[in-house]
Amino acid sequence: xxxxxxxxxxxxxxxxxxxxxxxxxxxxxxxxxxxxxxxxxxxxxxxxxxxxxxxxxxxxxxxxxxxxxxxxxxxxxxxxxxxxxxxxxxxxxxxxxxxxxxxxxxxxx
Amino acid sequence: xxxxxxxxxxxxxxxxxxxxxxxxxxxxxxxxxxxxxxxxxxxxxxxxxxxxxxxxxxxxxxxxxxxxxxxxxxxxxxxxxxxxxxxxxxxxxxxxxxxxxxxxxxxxxxxx
Numbered sequence: 191x192x193x194x195x196x197x198x199x200x201x202x203x204x205x206x207x208x209x210x211x212x213x214x215x216x217x218x219x220x221x222x223x224x225x226x227x228x229x230x231x232x233x234x235x236x237x238x239x240x241x242x243x244x245x246x247x248x249x250x251x252x253x254x255x256x257x258x259x260x261x262x263x264x265x266x267x268x269x270x271x272x273x274x275x276x277x278x279x280x281x282x283x284x285x286x287x288x289x290x291x292x293x294x295x296x297x298x299x
Numbered sequence: 300x301x302x303x304x305x306x307x308x309x310x311x312x313x314x315x316x317x318x319x320x321x322x323x324x325x326x327x328x329x330x331x332x333x334x335x336x337x338x339x340x341x342x343x344x345x346x347x348x349x350x351x352x353x354x355x356x357x358x359x360x361x362x363x364x365x366x367x368x369x370x371x372x373x374x375x376x377x378x379x380x381x382x383x384x385x386x387x388x389x390x391x392x393x394x395x396x397x398x399x400x401x402x403x404x405x406x407x408x409x410x411x
Contacts, residue, residue: 194342221397223398223399225401230308230403231403232305232388232401232402232403232404233343233388233390233401234401235398235399235400238397238398240397248398249300280342280343282342284397284399287333287345287348288333288335288343288345288399289345290335290342290343290344291342292340292341292342293340293341293342
């Protein structure tokens with residue numbers, strides 16, 4: 191039972207490049223989330239998916255897109271990375287409590 | 300949307316002392332209040348939670364209190380140990396939409 195698995199753990203991108211962050215959970219949760227964590231800012235919700243087939247914007251969605259591929263997988267895509275997107279990204283899934291992945295540390299240069 | 304304020308941003312205590320972290324929220328319809336601990340290089344992990352029909356909950360050395368009238372809740376850690384050193388986040392869920400809003404975090408340092 192792995193819980194929530196994120197890949198990759200680290201990534202460096204050049205400005206304008208694109209990439210997809212992958213997330214998978216094996217707890218059969220309906221709800222999945224993407225957060226970003228910046229120093230002094232806590233965890234801010236980017237997008238979430240309340241169930242398979244639905245996605246909604248969170249607090250800071252600009253510059254991101256998501257796909258709920260199936261019940262297990264929820265991916266986050268940066269189409270044209272910007273330095274302001276340098277952050278640590280966390281995926282989470284939830285039924286009655288939230289379980290977080292280990293995070294992806296992304297640097298955009 | 301929901302607004303969550305967390306204080307203090309940093310807290311340093313001596314081993315064996317108690318630590319208290321406080322949060323306030325804005326929406327009176329909020330009904331679920333979990334606390335997360337984040338160790339360096341890891342994702343947040345739930346340590347204790349409380350729902351709006353309960354005023355206090357304890358789990359060994361940690362406890363959470365909730366004052367719905369004043370819209371604030373607190374985390375209490377007694378007999379602190381060096382392994383309690385971490386960043387702690389309060390969070391709030393509004394209604395049953397399964398969306399959590401987080402405070403900005405408290406860096407707790409327990410000095411041996």
